[in-house]
Amino acid sequence: MVKTYHPETLTEALKIRNETHALPYAGGTDLMVRYRQGPGLVPAFDREVMFIGHLPELTKLQEKNGEFAIGACVPYREIIHHRHTPEILRKACSLIGAPAVQNLGTMGGNICNASPAGDTLPPLAILDTHLTLQSVSGERQVSLLSFFTGPGKTILRDDELLIGIHFRLPHFTAEGYRKVGTRKANALSKVAFAAFMLKEKDMLADIRIALGAVAPTVVRSRELENRLIGQPLTDLANLMPDLLESYGTLIQPITDQRSDANYRKTVSLNLIENFVLKEES
Ligand SMILES: Cc1cc2nc3c(=O)[nH]c(=O)nc-3n(C[C@H](O)[C@H](O)[C@H](O)COP(=O)(O)OP(=O)(O)OC[C@H]3O[C@@H](n4cnc5c(N)ncnc54)[C@H](O)[C@@H]3O)c2cc1C
Structure with missing residues (x-):
């Protein structure tokens, strides 16, 4: 069985990611399916994994001066119920899976999974979304559209985590x-x-x-x-x-x-x- 890390802080998580390249996960609703072996069997991970869904820096949702910031590990349920969530994103999130998936699944997971069918990606694309990626050596901001390089492929490095998802609240007719x-x-x-x-x-x-x-x-x-x-x-x-x-x-x-x-x-x-x-x- 592979080792599972459970860091207590973001600093510790970034250190583990840097040293081991452990696979991060939050809701696990994509990861567990990708590595599943069958009923009753543990997933067949090919590398160490690290749970990050509890880290405070990754689970904040806030609006400030018209800028909306969603922590990578905020579950859909919270995004759906937040009063500042743009209607178009609320709608997309509320059509994902079913309530059980919305309770666990995260927007960060949807983005990093990079499926062409990820349902949050079209609304995030028209919101001109930017992502914050962080490693032990620093932070970088990239546009959502430049993050994807193909189905299941992104520019995220093995030592980085997606930390936050940002956009300005939209004003359209x-x-x-x-x-x-x-x-x-x-x-x-x-x-x-x-x-x-x-x-x-x-x-x-x-x-x-x-x-x-x-x-x-x-x-x-x-x-x-x-x-x-x-x-x-x-x-x-x-x-x-x-x-x-x-x-x-x-x-x-x-x-x-x-x-x-x-x-x-x-x-x-x-x-x-x-x-x-x-x-x-
Ligand atoms: C029954 C069912 C129904 C579903 N229905 C839909 C649907 O209707 N629409 C849809 O779009 N998707 C659907 N999904 C897929 C999935 O629920 C979503 O993509 C969800 O957003 C994934 O979030 P998660 O936190 O569970 O990701 P996880 O499984 O935890 O992670 C997914 C991937 O992202 C990486 N990752 C996660 N967080 C980070 C981070 N912060 N930094 C770096 N890498 C990270 C992981 O290493 C992994 O590769 C469904 C899944 C199931 C099981």
Whole structure:
């Protein structure tokens, strides 16, 4: 059986991580599944593990001057019930798994697991989220979008921990979130969609669109969003064909046990079109 560390402080956790590269875990709802052997058997970890879900620095949720900070190990249940949680994120968290998973699972785990179908990733992407990574040698801030390098792959080093998740509270005139799954609970996404829009008078002042489960990592393109920003609302319909064609090349879904590539692409493009044109007038 592998050794499990249970550090008492963040300093101790970072030291252990630096010296042993032990695998950190919080809720364990991804890790235990990944290493499971079968009913009644302990998981077959291939390296030492370290529980970090109790560390005070990683379990704080706070809002200060419009900046929202979520500790990496705050469980979904607390995020859902916090009064400052943006509605779009509350909705995404409350559609994850079922209450038992929401009691244990954390946003830090969802991010570090780096599944293309991680449900918090599209809303976090449009919130322009930044992450704080820490090791014994210091701290660095990275954007959420630069964190992922492929399915299950990130820039997190073996000596680092994800400490916090930060974004500014959003101010938009419309938002959309949609999780397309086989059923309402305990279903992984076939497609996840999150979007914000800001209208000023008759013009589109800002728009942010992100999609999950349709490419190796979460999809968001500021370049494509910029094609709509500053345009009169009455022109949006004319811009849609070119825009959807460009999103069609960005979206590279796979066919797997949950859905097929064509379905995923069609649904994604429909969700973008419906969101933009519904908000047209
Ligand atoms: C029944 C069931 C239903 C589910 N439904 C959904 C769903 O609908 N949508 C969805 O997106 N996911 C779903 N999941 C997956 C999972 O619950 C989420 O991804 C959850 O957010 C993982 O959080 P955790 O704390 O349990 O992660 P853990 O399992 O503890 O860790 C996951 C990974 O992240 C790493 N890690 C965790 N915290 C840190 C940290 N602070 N620093 C560095 N590395 C870290 C771990 O080493 C591991 O590789 C489901 C899982 C189950 C079992």
